Amino acid sequence: MWENFPLLPKRASSFAPEVDALYGFLVGVSLFFIALIFLLITVFAIKYRRRSEAEVPPPVRGSLALEITWIVIPLGIVLVVFGWGAVLYFKMYGPAPKEALEVYVVGKQWMWHIQHPTGQREINELHVPAGRPIKLTMATEDVIHSFYIPDFRVKKDVVPGRYTTLWFEATQPGRYRFFCAEYCGTKHSEMGGWVIVMDPVEYQNWLGSGGASAPTESLAQAGERLFQQLACHTCHREDTQELGPSLRGLFGRSVRLADGRTVVADEAYLRESILNPDAKIVAGFSSPSVMPTYQGQITEEQLLQLVAYLKSLGGEQR
Amino acid sequence: MSTPLVELPRTSRVNYLNVSYGIRSWLFTTDHKRIALLYLASVTLFFFLGGFFAVLIRLELMTPQGDLVQSETYNRLFTMHGVIMIFFFLIPAIPAVLGNFLVPLMIGARDLAFPRLNLLSWYIYTLGGLFTLAATVFGGVDTGWTFYTPYSSTYSNSNVMLTAVGIFITGFSSILTGLNFLVTIHKMRAPGMTWFRLPLFIWAHYATSIIMILGTPVVAIAILLVGLERLFHIGIFDPKLGGDPLLFQHLFWFYSHPAVYIMILPAMGVINELITCFSRRRIFGYSFIAFSSIAIAVLGFLVWGHHMFTSGQSIYAGMVFSVLTMLVAIPSAVKVFNWTATLYKGSVSYQAPMLYALGFIGLFTIGGLTGIFLATLAVDVHVHDTYFVVAHFHYIMVGGTIMAYLGGLHYWWPKMTGKIYPEGWARFAALVIFVGFNLTFFPQFILGYLGMPRRYHVYPEEFQVLNVMSSAGASILGVGYLIPMIYFIWSLRYGPKAPENPWGAKGLEWLVPSPPPPHNFDVTPVVTGEPYDYTPESEEAHAR
Numbered sequence: 001m002w003e004n005f006p007l008l009p010k011r012a013s014s015f016a017p018e019v020d021a022l023y024g025f026l027v028g029v030s031l032f033f034i035a036l037i038f039l040l041i042t043v044f045a046i047k048y049r050r051r052s053e054a055e056v057p058p059p060v061r062g063s064l065a066l067e068i069t070w071i072v073i074p075l076g077i078v079l080v081v082f083g084w085g086a087v088l089y090f091k092m093y094g095p096a097p098k099e100a101l102e103v104y105v106v107g108k109q110w111m112w113h114i115q116h117p118t119g120q121r122e123i124n125e126l127h128v129p130a131g132r133p134i135k136l137t138m139a140t141e142d143v144i145h146s147f148y149i150p151d152f153r154v155k156k157d158v159v160p161g162r163y164t165t166l167w168f169e170a171t172q173p174g175r176y177r178f179f180c181a182e183y184c185g186t187k188h189s190e191m192g193g194w195v196i197v198m199d200p201v202e203y204q205n206w207l208g209s210g211g212a213s214a215p216t217e218s219l220a221q222a223g224e225r226l227f228q229q230l231a232c233h234t235c236h237r238e239d240t241q242e243l244g245p246s247l248r249g250l251f252g253r254s255v256r257l258a259d260g261r262t263v264v265a266d267e268a269y270l271r272e273s274i275l276n277p278d279a280k281i282v283a284g285f286s287s288p289s290v291m292p293t294y295q296g297q298i299t300e301e302q303l304l305q306l307v308a309y310l311k312s313l314g315g316e317q318r
Numbered sequence: 319m320s321t322p323l324v325e326l327p328r329t330s331r332v333n334y335l336n337v338s339y340g341i342r343s344w345l346f347t348t349d350h351k352r353i354a355l356l357y358l359a360s361v362t363l364f365f366f367l368g369g370f371f372a373v374l375i376r377l378e379l380m381t382p383q384g385d386l387v388q389s390e391t392y393n394r395l396f397t398m399h400g401v402i403m404i405f406f407f408l409i410p411a412i413p414a415v416l417g418n419f420l421v422p423l424m425i426g427a428r429d430l431a432f433p434r435l436n437l438l439s440w441y442i443y444t445l446g447g448l449f450t451l452a453a454t455v456f457g458g459v460d461t462g463w464t465f466y467t468p469y470s471s472t473y474s475n476s477n478v479m480l481t482a483v484g485i486f487i488t489g490f491s492s493i494l495t496g497l498n499f500l501v502t503i504h505k506m507r508a509p510g511m512t513w514f515r516l517p518l519f520i521w522a523h524y525a526t527s528i529i530m531i532l533g534t535p536v537v538a539i540a541i542l543l544v545g546l547e548r549l550f551h552i553g554i555f556d557p558k559l560g561g562d563p564l565l566f567q568h569l570f571w572f573y574s575h576p577a578v579y580i581m582i583l584p585a586m587g588v589i590n591e592l593i594t595c596f597s598r599r600r601i602f603g604y605s606f607i608a609f610s611s612i613a614i615a616v617l618g619f620l621v622w623g624h625h626m627f628t629s630g631q632s633i634y635a636g637m638v639f640s641v642l643t644m645l646v647a648i649p650s651a652v653k654v655f656n657w658t659a660t661l662y663k664g665s666v667s668y669q670a671p672m673l674y675a676l677g678f679i680g681l682f683t684i685g686g687l688t689g690i691f692l693a694t695l696a697v698d699v700h701v702h703d704t705y706f707v708v709a710h711f712h713y714i715m716v717g718g719t720i721m722a723y724l725g726g727l728h729y730w731w732p733k734m735t736g737k738i739y740p741e742g743w744a745r746f747a748a749l750v751i752f753v754g755f756n757l758t759f760f761p762q763f764i765l766g767y768l769g770m771p772r773r774y775h776v777y778p779e780e781f782q783v784l785n786v787m788s789s790a791g792a793s794i795l796g797v798g799y800l801i802p803m804i805y806f807i808w809s810l811r812y813g814p815k816a817p818e819n820p821w822g823a824k825g826l827e828w829l830v831p832s833p834p835p836p837h838n839f840d841v842t843p844v845v846t847g848e849p850y851d852y853t854p855e856s857e858e859a860h861a862r
Binding site: 005006007008009015018019022023026029030033034037038040041044045048049050051055056057058059060061062063066067070071074075078079081082084085086088089090092093094109142143144146148150151153154155156157159160161162164177179180181182183184185186187188189190276295296 | 628644664676691772
């Protein structure tokens with residue numbers, strides 16, 4: 001019977017059993033308190049039902065000891081739940097493991113574009129190997145979307161103007177639904193697809209066979225081509241004629257800015273610098289920047305390609 | 319011909335209903351009791367309109383395909399359902415109807431502090447309602463009641479502006495009502511009515527008024543900014559112009575989370591009155607209940623970020639909002655335990671209002687406990703924006719607020735109208751509503767944990783069984799809400815006349831005739847004891 005009437009989704013990621021354990025604890029605590037309240041009310045309601053219209057019960061005022069008890073016990077329980085939830089949340093939303101495989105996701109009313117670093121592109125399908133952490137770097141072309149894989153217990157909003165990331169490790173090969181969980185307009189409910197978790201060997205075959213679309217170039221290569229097309233290389237040179245800072249080995253490094261601050265050159269910083277070069281100018285370069293903005297000139301997907309190229313130029317992996 | 323100067327026999331004494339007649343006497347009244355009835359008519363209209371949209375939504379969701387209405391229409395249905403129910407029913411229902419009628423009566427005042435401002439509040443509410451109705455008539459709005467940017471500010475092609483103006487205007491009504499209550503409670507209490515002799519209904523409205531005054535301007539600003547962004551593209555929320563979409567969420571939830579307490583605190587206030595009366599017992603832990611209302615109002619302002627755990631806000635912010643949200647559970651639990659303890663050794667009777675009150679405790683307990691699930695960071699990541707959330711807030715806002723509102727309406731109906739409704743039907747309706755409610759919303763918790771996102775017009779087939787259960791429950795619930803409407807109207811004409819104090823309740827409102835005279839008290843009462851003084855001595859005094 002439970003086949004057709006499940007109470008839990010599948011547990012297909014390393015987070016799933018942990019989230020379910022906490023959920024199970026909360027269900028247990030809730031059932032206990034619901035049972036307690038219902039039982040007390042039922043017992044009192046029957047035992048102390050009004051027997052005659054003139055009946056006046058003896059007064060009971062209250063009890064400080066009882067009040068303190070039912071403040072302290074729930075407080076203790078919720079603090080335990082808070083701590084447990086916070087530790088798990090930090091694991092889920094903290095940085096992905098270093099060895100994670102990076103995949104780029106762009107949401108758009110109403111589909112998901114997925115780009116693998118090796119160049120494969122997919123729409124509304126995400127192929128990943130089992131048993132290896134996967135890090136999604138996500139952007140949106142228009143409104144807020146949210147990438148949600150119930151069987152993995154993971155979800156993260158995809159917000160215009162920034163990159164959000166999400167990581168998970170799928171544990172079992174299979175097909176799992178993903179959804180858009182943030183209302184995004186007319187076809188919001190149709191903006192979903194499948195995560196296809198494959199055995200690592202099969203995944204290698206899938207990559208080799210070209211999977212969704214036979215890639216002619218990797219993501220970084222596409223980014224390099226774009227870098228040339230947009231003539232970025234005329235300024236970002238590595239000889240002494242440079243008008244812009246050198247980009248080799250930049251990714252993940254700390255960068256000193258003209259205003260004295262220091263920032264880490266992560267995806268968000270690279271993205272911002274392409275779209276709004278004046279925002280954070282590197283120390284030693286003129287302000288306002290001579291670099292034109294690429295806001296509106298390139299798509300989120302192309303941005304991700306550029307970022308992938310810049311990452312391929314080396315630097316500290318984060 | 320001369321007119322005979324014979325005084326006509328007075329068939330009944332003057333009360334606020336028969337003191338004057340005609341439509342003008344209602345539209346220009348400054349009597350808080352009449353204004354309460356004006357609100358009663360308006361919120362009832364909006365309730366059934368919002369309910370009609372809910373019925374269409376549940377019909378659509380009987381099948382996984384979007385076969386009843388188009389997705390565009392579906393999105394407008396759930397948005398209009400949310401906007402109307404929240405801004406035009408749940409927020410005003412208890413304060414504007416029951417609060418308006420009862421606050422002056424309960425503290426021994428002849429009216430609210432600013433009677434004309436009170437009438438103005440109703441006109442503002444009505445004007446705002448007309449704008450939102452106009453938006454509905456012209457095709458509706460499809461942003462969801464949360465108006466998240468940049469969808470609402472840039473991408474939506476629906477009547478965002480008209481709806482936003484409607485909500486903006488209505489906000490002023492809320493602010494003015496809160497202001498009126500605060501001044502009234504501070505300045506117009508009868509002699510002897512000290513703060514700790516106030517009925518807890520008044521404490522609840524006091525806390526609510528604080529939220530109304532401090533919170534409402536923030537949502538008004540947020541909505542104003544969405545309007546400006548739509549019209550002039552000023553770049554507050556649009557990242558292409560240097561704005562931040564998350565800023566809107568912060569502004570919106572800074573009001574809209576406390577708004578939940580605007581709905582539930584007055585509901586808790588009603589429950590205090592019902593539980594004490596029908597167990598004929600002084601409330602257990604009066605000061606703990608009073609202060610828990612204030613604690614909820616204050617903490618309510620510190621927890622808005624728990625709507626944004628998956629939004630990409632800092633994980634440390636998430637941690638702070640999570641722990642603060644957990645703290646709100648404590649004053650809520652204090653109330654539930656004290657209500658339960660009030661029954662202990664009482665003299666419990668099961669008149670219809672008491673059934674609603676017990677139903678409230680049940681639904682509120684489930685709604686409150688599932689709130690902890692959502693406050694728990696890692697669990698929220700999974701259930702955020704799923705039907706789990708839908709179920710949770712319906713348990714609190716619909717289960718809690720409407721059960722209390724209906725319970726209060728039944729309790730004070732004889733006072734308000736001077737008529738008694740049929741008790742059997744009222745008990746039957748309470749039962750139907752309780753069963754229908756649970757059948758509608760409990761399956762949605764399971765649906766949510768299984769992963770069905772909210773605001774879905776089409777959904778995978780595996781979710782259908784639970785959706786059909788929910789829709790079946792909704793039809794029972796719908797019938798449950800119609801029954802009281804029928805017998806209440808019936809009672810106006812055919813109901814027996816109500817005595818001054820049909821329940822044997824305490825409180826100043828029960829000392830005046832039913833319905834009360836235009837100025838409530840011919841002689842200002844003097845309060846000499848605590849509220850809920852259901853003691854053998856006081857009964858003896860009453861008998862003498």
